[in-house]
Amino acid sequence: MTYYFGFEPTEKLEDMIIEAEHIIDSGKDIDYYPLRNNIAQQIGRELLDNMLVNLISVIPDAERQEKMRSIVVKIEGATETMLNILLGKDKNKEVIPNFEYMKNETVFKDNSGNTRVGFKMDDASAKTILEGFDAVTPESVNKEKLVKALFAMNHAVVDHFITRFSETLPLGLIKRKSVPVAKAGINKALEMAINKLLPQLPIESLNRLVGFYRPFIIEK
Numbered sequence: 001m002t003y004y005f006g007f008e009p010t011e012k013l014e015d016m017i018i019e020a021e022h023i024i025d026s027g028k029d030i031d032y033y034p035l036r037n038n039i040a041q042q043i044g045r046e047l048l049d050n051m052l053v054n055l056i057s058v059i060p061d062a063e064r065q066e067k068m069r070s071i072v073v074k075i076e077g078a079t080e081t082m083l084n085i086l087l088g089k090d091k092n093k094e095v096i097p098n099f100e101y102m103k104n105e106t107v108f109k110d111n112s113g114n115t116r117v118g119f120k121m122d123d124a125s126a127k128t129i130l131e132g133f134d135a136v137t138p139e140s141v142n143k144e145k146l147v148k149a150l151f152a153m154n155h156a157v158v159d160h161f162i163t164r165f166s167e168t169l170p171l172g173l174i175k176r177k178s179v180p181v182a183k184a185g186i187n188k189a190l191e192m193a194i195n196k197l198l199p200q201l202p203i204e205s206l207n208r209l210v211g212f213y214r215p216f217i218i219e220k
Helices: 011-025 033-058 062-086 092-105 123-134 143-166 173-200 203-216
Strands: 003-007 107-109 115-120 217-219
Touching: 003 033, 003 123, 003 143, 003 203, 011 033, 011 092, 033 062, 033 092, 033 115, 033 143, 033 203, 062 173, 092 143, 115 143, 123 143, 123 203, 123 217, 143 173, 143 203, 203 217
Parallel strands: none
Antiparallel strands: 003 115, 003 217, 107 115
16 A cells, blocks of 8 residues: 555646657756756646645635735745756756656556645555554544644655655755755744644534545545
């Protein structure tokens, strides 16, 4: 039994990935880095849309929604800034490992044959996430388990899309050292969002929250 995290890409992102694969596989004599940079930025935007922006709808109070939006804006800004720093005008031979990582470890088909952007999860993270989700029922909620589940999911996502992706980039020493700093900042902001959000939500909204996130975890 294997578990994956994955969201369904927009038609725009899926077309970008297919086009990039075609160009590289056919050996076209053009620069690859603009394709890589655009795809990475688009994945970042859609990941945040799926994980955070759309989540705001489960918050029942308008004032709390606005507070959550302000946190999301900060995370979006930090992510975009980090990607702009990391993604440069690299040579084609330096870009190919990035595409291989995207193709082989970041895109997969779910059980219905639909394309997902995501990754295979380690067993420990998957167990923590599922136990946390299962701890939320219409009658009761174990918030401690739910918080651990959301932290585990966010950390796995950040590790895959930032830490492991950056390892495929031809970075200098200064840029390489900036990755864990950026990762820590994004994780802190995500944890702040969770810690601010969960205590304020009634059981009904917490069930909606879990219902929102559960489809991202795929068992294959």
